[in-house]
Amino acid sequence: MSASAATAARRAFAPNWPARLGLVALGLYCVYAMGRLDITGERLVTGLGEAGRFLARMWPPNFERWELLVEGLLESIQIALLSSALGILLSLPLGLMAARNLSPAIVAAPTRAFVAVCRSLHYVIVAILFVKAIGFGALAGVAALTVASMGFVAKLFAEAIEEISMKQVEAIRATGAGPGGVLLYGVLPQVASRFTGFCLYQLDSNLRNSTLVGIVGAGGIGGTLFAAFKRFDYDFVAAILLSIIALIFVAEVISGRIRAAMR
Amino acid sequence: MSAPAAAIRPGDALRREWHRFTPQERIGRWLVWLAIVASLVWAVRTVEIIPEFLADAPQQMADLLVRMWPPDLAHYYPSVHDALIETLHIATLGTVFSFALAVPLALMAARNICRIPALNALAQLLLVASRSVNSLVWALIFVAVFGPGAAAGTFAIAFRSVGFVGKLLAEALEETAPGPVEALRATGAPWGSVMLKGVWPQVQPAFWGIALFRWDINVRESAVLGLVGAGGIGVVLDDAINFFQWDRVATVLLAILAVVIIAEILVTRIRARLI
Known part of the structure; x- marks a missing residue:
């Protein structure tokens, strides 16, 4: 027993049996899952042929209806701007309420749960619900992306606040400042630069997502894209x-x- | 102007007014705020909002919630359950496929492993292209290629994830220390062994972190792919919405919410133990 252990120790780069077994298990899972999802070699081969035809029909991109294109893109940009602004405005109080070092647990816990729910539901699903509630158009897109922004920015903001140094907060409090003063001069300066970074990131991702919410009728270029797909208008799709x-x-x-x- | 020189008293330097920003910086800050406000005003004034829709929004919302309550939990088994399992398979298999595609691309994109600048640029371009197209758009494309079904969803998830995984993996590869690689190469080890014993141990933590993170995202994304016919729980959701069966919609939404939250908790646990 001890002899075999000694030889194993002497052998550099011993084979890693758990890792090999893990790889085999992963391979078995892939075969099983491919069977369940009906992914077969035959289907892949047909798919490759279809992909060739699809790409051929996409080329050359058709920019003839550029007015429609520009209109959709501008609406997407508007949705992104409005939803980012609303989402960030709403995230400020939510983030403060969710930070466990500043607000009592009785406020922080429900706020965190609310933010988690906002984050968990995909924005397209939220967009569907808002389309049913507020009707087709950009407003539903703005509402859906606002919810998504709240989930993301408020969470990061709360985490940033939880990492601040309490010394400055105590110093401001010691001067006799009220809660507003403590927030303005003790908390916000410590998180302002990171917060700006989150906002910029969210604006970026809202712009990406606003090109998509149109697929469920919530305004922006996505509606135009989906319509073109449905009409097999693939050169316009490419554009x-x-x-x-x-x-x-x-x-x-x-x-x-x-x-x-x-x- | 005509102030006599004698007016400069000792301690004047202390009475100077101090500013945090230079005038240039202050103008710059005002311009940034002006740009933000101007773009918001432009967006509010030109975005198409139908006042009638806005006016009865609260009423419609309340109506929606009333129709959703109580959720039709009897509908969960078997149709929602099977779709949910299919969604999880799509997410997992899509993640595995994306790694199969992303690892070679990441090796090509990492400048310390692949020394040919043209190949670096090509790999970067492919990664950026994959990231710029949203997963739903990839799903639309693959539905056109493979026909509706879970296969399209799996490939949509895989192709969408490649850009993300490849970028992060390439960054991790570029941060590896060259020492072990050079030591192995000096012993005459072939390329495969250098990668396996010199590079892989260094990127392993990053690799598992990226895999878990992307799987978590893919579980969320695969839930909506069905809206464009790419399989999974989205198909059931779409059907329920189209038939106005709002109590069933509520069931599906609760199921998605539960899976997403469980996935997030699972990933956080595993990550805490691995890293």
């Missing part, structure tokens, strides 16, 4: 996809510049 990618790329470059300038 829309290219413009969405360009828009996101430009937004990413701009927010990268802003982030670099803030540092």
